[in-house]
Amino acid sequence: MNEIRIFSPATVANVSCGFDVLGFCLDGIGDEMVVRISKNKGVKISKIEGYDLPIEAHLNVAGVSAQALIDDAKPDVGFEIEIYKKIKPGSGIGSSSASAAGSVVAINELLGRPYNKTQLTYFAMMGEAMASKSYHADNLAPGIFGGFTLVKSVEPLEILELPTPHNLYAVIIHPQIEIKTSEARALLPQKVNLKDATVQWANVGSLVHALHTNDYGLLSRSLNDIIVEPHRSKLIPFFDEIKQQTVKNGALGTGISGSGPSIFSLCEGLESATNIEKTMRDIYKTTGITFETYVSKINEDGIKVI
Ligand SMILES: Nc1ncnc2c1ncn2[C@@H]1O[C@H](COP(=O)(O)OP(=O)(O)OP(=O)(O)O)[C@@H](O)[C@H]1O
């Protein structure tokens, strides 16, 4: 095989209480990439469609993560990457992560799968770090593993795959403004209050338990973030209204997707998710801000060869 085309899905990081550790994978929303073997060693980004992004491999997350894999594998060939970008950069649904993860998964396939998913996440993290200026894998892991994941540790990298409750749906509203992850991280406090930390880690633990036990009530009571959301929600127009109304109308919980500006809700069943999408649209329709909404099942496959 000399060439491969993949679908690299969008992802939701943090899932409210799990800053930098929890994430899940979306269905139907994502980028496509074509990666082919080339006689010229190293990595070249030969085409980018959809958004204006650096074509130089060392400035594009797809190139940086590919180079990290190549430095380790030292193959006798090189790789050419085409990126068909559908996820807007700075969206909060893992735009940079989709490119970073997609390039290493595709190269691994072309090389006959020498690496496991954790090793691939590690290489992809090198690309993500260039964009966000920090080492975190909470978008990458759900993209590569599918479903819900928990990044137990970054150094050494350890990823836990969590179960997806039956009939769980995500709804996303993406206001078309850009929030750079690096900037949304810079405004977070470096120290947290012990009382707040206690509430937050109880929520992470109970959210993980709720996923294992299909307990929608507990899932709903766990979807709270008292540490990061209060700082970042100010950057997102009408965040409080969206949160209040979606929860009132039956969402299990609503929070910032990754570092924003996208907002996500989790819902039990498609009917509830469709109703929550309407709630979100009704609020944003009156604001004059351009936006997109998506209803998505939780994608348990992650990145797929197409
Ligand atoms: N292939 C790429 N795809 C997307 N962004 C890229 C890529 N290569 C470099 N970048 C840069 O990464 C930045 C966007 O990444 P950022 O992490 O801020 O947003 P995001 O991935 O949509 O958000 P989040 O991680 O919160 O979901 C932009 O500055 C963009 O130029």
Ligand SMILES: N[C@@H](CCO)C(=O)O
């Ligand atoms: N955990 C990361 C996700 C965005 O890349 C953050 O919230 O900054």
